[in-house]
Amino acid sequence: MSREAVRVTRMELLKLKKSLEVAIRARNLLEEKRNVLAMELLDYIKKMGLAQEKIDERMKKAHDAFIEAQMVLGKMGIRSAIVSISPDRFSIEEKYRSIMGIRIPILNLIENKTQIPCNFLSTSSKLDEVAFHMNEVIKTTIEVAEAQATIKKLAEELKKIKRRVNALDRIIIPRIQNRIKYIEERLSEMERETIFRIKRIKYLLEKRKITEIA
């Protein structure tokens, strides 16, 4: 809307002042929301880092147990000990929760309690250790995945908020302020014109009165 399209009335001025108030309040609320989400984001980044460390640690233990099992059973021995493929023992249940109106996924690992198949004649306790550590790795990986999904959602929301705050700060608020300034200037100019007109009429009337008397 150009300046020319602005109606120069007191009603319009009041309306614009109200809009400015609302825009400033909206900007402040968005900034508050941005701060809360940024804190949540940092929190999840920290959680993800810790879970990743846990995975690395477990994987190292699984690796050590695997090497030991390999030393005891040999590479072919391990393959014959792991006789068959398990049925799918894991599935993920997806639920959602809300952080300030943002839908955040919660992942639950559903573990089917069936036994891991094993050839008892040619196995080693070290292989059980590998299975135990790998199970833990999968459990912790769910935490990483959940944190990753949350971080992604929060980052997308932060981007939207940033765009909205920028639009309010750089376009909407300055535009309303400019309109208010324009209307105020025009109104005071009109007021000055009216005062001048009244004074002029008063002067002319007085002049006419004096001539009539004379």
Added chain:
Amino acid sequence: MGKIAAIADEDTALIFKWIGIRNSFIAKDIDEAKNILMDLSNKKEYTLILITARIAEKIESIINTIIAEKEYPLIAIIPEIGYPVYKKIDPLRELLKRTIGVEIKTSR
């Protein structure tokens, strides 16, 4: 209810299959890894794909694209059973840089 899949080297895939991740795929080269990942990411039944670090390092750009564009599947990078020490890749770094405008490391 979503499934878990894995793309890994031979030993890790074998262990995964053994402990109960039936959809564990062995990727022998980059092209195979790319094809498996694209195929898995287009199927709606998978919620999580585990990829071992040495493979992930080679197909980092595809992983970044899937993470940025799709809600699911989620991708988690884990070390290989034979190589517990690995070069860390950070699939969220680019996304965070682009969305927030600040570089934040998510892996330690």
